[in-house]
Amino acid sequence: MKSVEVKNLFFSYNGNDMTVSDVSFSVEKGSYTTIIGHNGSGKSTVAKLLAGLLEKRSGTINICGYELNNENLTEIRRRIGIVFQNPDNQFIGSTVRDDIAFGLENHCVEREKMDEIIETYARKVGMSRYLDKEPGNLSGGQKQRVAIAGVLAMAPEVLIFDEATSMLDPQRKDEIKKVIRSLHDESGLTILSITHDIDEVAGSDNVLVMDHGKLVLTGTPAEIFSDQDRLNRMRLDIPFSAQLIRSLNKKGVRLRPFMGMEELAEELCRLRSQK
Amino acid sequence: MGNLTLGRYIPMDSPIHKMDPRAKILAMLMMLIAIFIPSGWIGYGILFVIVSMVIILAKLSFSFIFKAMKPMLFMLVFLLIINILVVKTGYVLLQMGSIVIWSDAVFNTLYIAVRLLLMIMITTCLTATTKPLDMTMGIEDLLKPFQKIHVPAHEIAMLISIALRFIPDLIDETMRIMKAQESRGVDLKEGKMMERITAILSLIVPLFVSAFQRAEDLANAMEARGYAPGQPRTRYKQLKMESRDYVLLICAGLILAGMIGMAVL
């Protein structure tokens, strides 16, 4: 089953330069997909197109079996949730509780059901104790948790994270990444994450690489990281373990093209004991 | 880290904080009208005592009120000077060479100062004890009867609530930009006319750019979560008038009536 199917997508802000040019891809239901690319490569624009926040030039977008168009927009917005980069600019309510309720109000959920839904999702992101706090008293990481809860409360099937951790400090970043992970592993949500975080990319099922508005590379992390020169040319980062493997390969120590640090260390141990 | 106190919500656990925003807004309006009734010094004295009691009940500190008053001081001094120059009635209080200060000039200014102080005290009683969202819900409900004549009550309320939500952020942003420009040698306090205009531009242009960015982000976030203006939606927060709210309204009504009575007699 495909959760997202995009075919021949084109988009332009000014009518001339194509910000998104002939992009086609699909996302398997329940998978964790990352989109990488340098700033200005068009990856955030793709996210906004999927959520129906921008109008495509041409091409088709299919979300959970619904084609994205004006008639289906409400149905699609129930199925796709998006968490943005800036924690301050997506907090709409005056307290955590009100902010999670915002989406429910828009979808005309009955008042009687709201409290339970709010509490359930606040617990899921670890914000139960902060329900009556205001945004000014929350850290960036906590605001992002609230944003996630607000989106989850609408029970979407697909969650998009548009550089949702890029403005957080390392500890908060890790915490939010764990929350996203658990949504995928435990709740079975389809995750589409736009990120510069190379560790997050390494842990995902599939990677889409964008460059100058085009989708230039797709594959598993191992496949993507095996072509380091190409990634470098596209101004992208490579995980440390992949850099080390490459350097070792050049020095005549033959290894698989991609492993995590732990795995690589074990592999080296094995090689050492063979001699 | 804005130091602005006027209009800021102060979270406290007090009976005033718990009251229905609609009752508080209506009571405030009645009290404001009461201020503008010329009920004389005794009337103002009574109002002052009553409002002070409300402030104590709301667990607000008086220093907070005076801080809110501070920005008005400049205006009052200006007013005093104008009054001294213009008003030539009452009796002569002081004569220094060609400058004559008449009693009415001073009393007029004092009168305005007292009204201003009362106004700030009363509005602070509302804004400091009412969460911005409650306030907008109150306004929305109070405007509902006017929907029949096509007043977009809900949109107005949403507009106000978003404005209130972002005021602290914009103040922080202003401080930040000010500091950034000061680091580039901008002197916001001194300098020639042209330099001051540039200094102000260096503040306003970035502020607009960032406000538009915010607005765009916010619109995206709202739309993505299913918001569309004019479309029906349910409401999470419900307002309920309780007996204490009716008591508040009756009290405010009585005070207003009393002030009118004093003015007439």
Added chain:
Amino acid sequence: MSITFSKVSYVYSPGTPYEYRALDGVDLTLEEGKITAIIGRTGSGKSTLIQHLNALLLPNEGEIQILGRTIKAGEKPKNLKPLRKDVGLVFQFPEYQLFEETVIKDVIFGPKNFGVSEEDAKKKAKEALALVGLSEDIYEKSPLELSGGQKRRVAIADILAMDPKILVLDEPTAGLDPMGTKEMMSLFYRLNRQFGKTILIVTHDMEQVYQYCDDVVVLEDGKVRIHQDKDTFFRDAKECESMGILPPALIRMKEILKAKGFTLSENIHSVDALAEALREEVRNG
């Protein structure tokens, strides 16, 4: 010469319900001519600390000595312009400070405020723009129509054109892509090594600290917890982790390998050096 903080404390909104002690008795001596990283959790006082360097914030307690000047608590310093010129402060997301009609005008703005003539200011501006890697064809463009990365460069050129002796940067690479980050950090490295600028960088990125900085200052709850050279600092990965700091990947990899019985020298600081050492061990057992 050095920059000295003696028992410096700073309190936001004193006497209000929002009172907050951001710096609490900071004692710190920073040597000029180095690249020093200032790290610590959000709210540890990093941004407050750096705003004392050009007297945007004045200490509530204690005193600061910088470039031959003393800023004391309770004393209003006179004529701050020379200090503001010599200590260039680049805020987080500095692209928000751009406001002029053209890029070149925006960069000239700073030096002109400090009394440099139009002609000299233009010369300085061009040098600064060249340093940050922007070419002449954007001089007459509006700064608002540039890409995010270009805006950041212009904002940094704004400060460089003032020709500061000390350059202070608050998370200068936040929001940049990996390559943009690398280019930016190399620029600061060059400004230090080639032009002798003292550089202070507030950052969360340990890879940057490891690759480009000389010293590390760790702030915790408004106090200086650690001030060391970076090699000493990263030697103890456990200690780093106890402070919530994730050591650089190279250090983490070495730790994992050491735990598995590999013997690796302290002097391995690059991927290739590590690969070489590993090859030796794997070959010779």
